[in-house]
Amino acid sequence: xxxxxxxxxxxxxxxxxxxxxxxxxxxxxxxxxxxxxxxxxxxxxxxxxxxxxxxxxxxxxxxxxxxxxxxxxxxxxxxxxxxxxxxxxxxxxxxxxxxxxxxxxxxxxxxxxxxxxxxxxxxxxxxxxxxxxxxxxxxxxxxxxxxxxxxxxxxxxxxxxxxxxxxxxxxxxxxxxxxxxxxxxxxxxxxxxxxxxxxxxxxxxxxxxxxxxxxxxxxxxxxxxxxxxxxxxxxxxxxxxxxxxxxxxxxxxxxxxxxxxxxxxxxxxxxxxxxxxxxxxxxxxxxxxxxxxxxxxxxxxxxxxxxxxxxxxxxxxxxxxxxxxxxxxxxxxxxxxxxxxxxxxxxxxxxxxxxxxxxxxxxxxxxxxxxxxxxxxxxxxxxxxxxxxxxxxxxxxxxxxxxxxxxxxxxxxxxxxxxxxxxxxxxxxxxxxxxxxxxxxxxxxxxxxxxxxxxxxxxxxxxxxxxxxxxxxxxxxxxxxxxxxxxxxxxxxxxxxxxxxxxxxxxxxxxxxxxxxxxxxxxxxxxxxxxxxxxxxxxxxxxxxxxxxxxxxxxxxxxxxxxxxxxxxxxxxxxxxxxxxxxxxxxxxxxxxxxxxxxxxx
Amino acid sequence: xxxxxxxxxxxxxxxxxxxxxxxxxxxxxxxxxxxxxxxxxxxxxxxxxxxxxxxxxxxxxxxxxxxxxxxxxxxxxxxxxxxxxxxxxxxxxxxxxxxxxxxxxxxxxxxxxxxxxxxxxxxxxxxxxxxxxxxxxxxxxxxxxxxxxxxxxxxxxxxxxxxxxxxxxxxxxxxxxxxxxxxxxxxxxxxxx
Numbered sequence: 039x040x041x042x043x044x045x046x047x048x049x050x051x052x053x054x055x056x057x058x059x060x061x062x063x064x065x066x067x068x069x070x071x072x073x074x075x076x077x078x079x080x081x082x083x084x085x086x087x088x089x090x091x092x093x094x095x096x097x098x099x100x101x102x103x104x105x106x107x108x109x110x111x112x113x114x115x116x117x118x119x120x121x122x123x124x125x126x127x128x129x130x131x132x133x134x135x136x137x138x139x140x141x142x143x144x145x146x147x148x149x150x151x152x153x154x155x156x157x158x159x160x161x162x163x164x165x166x167x168x169x170x171x172x173x174x175x176x177x178x179x180x181x182x183x184x185x186x187x188x189x190x191x192x193x194x195x196x197x198x199x200x201x202x203x204x205x206x207x208x209x210x211x212x213x214x215x216x217x218x219x220x221x222x223x224x225x226x227x228x229x230x231x232x233x234x235x236x237x238x239x240x241x242x243x244x245x246x247x248x249x250x251x252x253x254x255x256x257x258x259x260x261x262x263x264x265x266x267x268x269x270x271x272x273x274x275x276x277x278x279x280x281x282x283x284x285x286x287x288x289x290x291x292x293x294x295x296x297x298x299x300x301x302x303x304x305x306x307x308x309x310x311x312x313x314x315x316x317x318x319x320x321x322x323x324x325x326x327x328x329x330x331x332x333x334x335x336x337x338x339x340x341x342x343x344x345x346x347x348x349x350x351x352x353x354x355x356x357x358x359x360x361x362x363x364x365x366x367x368x369x370x371x372x373x374x375x376x377x378x379x380x381x382x383x384x385x386x387x388x389x390x391x392x393x394x395x396x397x398x399x400x401x402x403x404x405x406x407x408x409x410x411x412x413x414x415x416x417x418x419x420x421x422x423x424x425x426x427x428x429x430x431x432x433x434x435x436x437x438x439x440x441x442x443x444x445x446x447x448x449x450x451x452x453x454x455x456x457x458x459x460x461x462x463x464x465x466x467x468x469x470x471x472x473x474x475x476x477x478x479x480x481x482x483x484x485x486x487x488x489x490x491x492x493x494x495x496x497x498x499x500x501x502x503x504x505x506x507x508x509x510x511x512x513x514x515x516x517x518x519x520x521x522x523x524x525x526x527x528x529x530x531x532x533x534x535x536x537x538x539x540x541x542x543x544x545x546x547x548x549x550x551x552x553x554x555x556x557x558x559x560x561x562x563x564x565x566x567x568x569x570x571x572x573x574x575x576x577x578x579x580x581x582x583x584x585x586x587x588x589x590x591x592x593x594x595x596x597x598x599x600x601x602x603x604x605x606x607x608x609x610x611x612x613x614x615x616x617x618x619x620x621x622x623x624x625x626x627x628x629x630x631x632x633x634x635x636x637x638x639x640x
Numbered sequence: 641x642x643x644x645x646x647x648x649x650x651x652x653x654x655x656x657x658x659x660x661x662x663x664x665x666x667x668x669x670x671x672x673x674x675x676x677x678x679x680x681x682x683x684x685x686x687x688x689x690x691x692x693x694x695x696x697x698x699x700x701x702x703x704x705x706x707x708x709x710x711x712x713x714x715x716x717x718x719x720x721x722x723x724x725x726x727x728x729x730x731x732x733x734x735x736x737x738x739x740x741x742x743x744x745x746x747x748x749x750x751x752x753x754x755x756x757x758x759x760x761x762x763x764x765x766x767x768x769x770x771x772x773x774x775x776x777x778x779x780x781x782x783x784x785x786x787x788x789x790x791x792x793x794x795x796x797x798x799x800x801x802x803x804x805x806x807x808x809x810x811x812x813x814x815x816x817x818x819x820x821x822x823x824x825x826x827x828x829x830x831x832x833x
Contacts, residue, residue: 042666042670048665048669048675073681074681076681077681081761081796125740134809149682152680153680174695176676176703201646204680205678205703205704206768208676208678208680208681208701209676209677210665210675210676210677210678210679211676211677211700211703212669212675213673261665283701283703284702284703285701285702285704287701288701288702288704314647318826322751349706353702353704353706354704355706355707355708367706367708368705368708369707369726370708370725370726370729370764371725372683372723372725372726373722373723373760374725375719375722375726375744375745375754376719376745376746376751376753376754376759377689377745378652378687378689378719378720378743379743379744380653380688381686381687381688381744382685382686382687383687408686411686413774414744415744415745415748416744416748426791489681538743549641564754580749581751583748586744586748588687589745589812590747591742591746591747591748592747592748592749594749611749
């Protein structure tokens, strides 16, 4: 967070939401890390007077927030878009119960899938769960809208969904400080079973209340300042929301715009009046035709997804050329270059596991985390990835489908945090229904992909203070796994032997691959003795190169160069370790049979 | 009303691009501009090709630079100077740190690092300013200030008084690294002046 003046700061959308939560008087906030939502709680945990935590998954996070709301305080749950699938169960019934203190659920969607496995449009959840949704366009609005969301939640007795996208979360802009607010509820125990006990007879009554609330909300949507008309030329009118509004303003600066800060429920009278005031109406929105479908259902003619793409992020140029094809710019052509995909870090413990698995002729059922990068060449050791926790049941399902002969053909690979999130129930199923699939838990002591968040197995809480650390080995034994192995993945050949033993078993087995993430602060400050190549000994076998470590590179010999430099004539080149990049994991040294990789001073 | 300026930062995850774009953004704000900056976190940062997009003017709406409209690109690696060519126009300036970082397909011997890669820019008539940021950072005594050398090289082309930058660096960099970062900034200015 950076101060520009006494009143204004330069904040990302996520930092602005944290400030908004603080100014709104939030007392309890819970969530699970997920790009692009992670920095909300990472920032909020630094404010005084608000309890924050990382929950093991988004469902638990939302349920914690519901509990806090029931206790009469303002509560926030944060998650990425796919996290709301996990938390959908409590959301749909919290819509019926409402709460006491304001309850806001942030869903951070990721159009374009910068760091996600799908690009679902979570505005559909607002319609389906019958709750209001606010959608800010930039960091300044994100902070103001979050405070509005809490006020609406308490006034309407409903959870409020708060949708941001990558280009709000990870955009920085100027944000002004605001006034502190407080809940209209009082903290304490208040028993209201008619609201909080959703057995069928009571739920049917609340179902009616939900409908009345949404009618009231629709009336409010007509007058809320966040739904505003910006006057302009009447030839073309645009209805838009979220980040799409910013692109419309740049592509068509003179056009009339109806900006919807609340994208559900919709202000029908306002939309009708706006539609009648313009000659042609365009609906500009990222992903699904959400506004468009509901506006068309009002019987209003408009353009939308007939022109605007329904996939990926939008930007100013896409909108301008979709609506005015004559405005398509003449661009320099892209140059064909070697791709530079993300890669596991030098010294990443996952590399040792995937290097081995790639050679083992097994189906590798993967999961969500840094280790999804095991898919990329040269390791190319991942055969499926669906969602958090899915690796374990998918492996079990495949093993059941293929029968007895497949006991040594299927492995599941999951990280420590993802195992805590939703892998444990899958493992219980594997044991209970008895398949011989092998689960490999990549325990690097942290939630790494999202940038080093603590989890129930890491030994610290969100603030970095000591917390109980689940013993993963004991947990696996407790759910009934009889064969639990622990390996150091940096010792590549030894790990291979353990993997072979576990995979050959005809009963459920777990291999815990235990080595800390190299990005952990304690790993960064350690004094490492890097490995280097004794190039005289290198025979060019490429064993180390096949690890795909960013610190190791291959130099091909030119014609006749091998002999001239004293190598065998047939040698094609030599490998070299970049000592600046090397993190001293030693995987390459454990593979080198020619003493060509060694540590200085040895 | 001033037109909106567009600065594209590109490089490889871990090179300090986010900090360089932050220092530039603070300086633009301190000089009285509105600004917005867009960056991508998460999986993309793991050693992959990364960008940050910084826009400034009287009032900035969109956080994203349109293809064909980047006025200045600051590239921290040579191939990453060329990857975003469709974002440039004929009057764009590209400031390049003349460093090579091998992508996996090159490091494993599958493909070669393209020869004379910057010719792809100059061949389109684009002005390229080469800066050996690593060497200049070594010269001032701290190789980790290469990104501040690039901030300095960029500053020559922005409507900001160098004193504003010096104030911002003074305020944002921890005291014991302040002097060396200011030296790195000055070296960068010299390199592109």
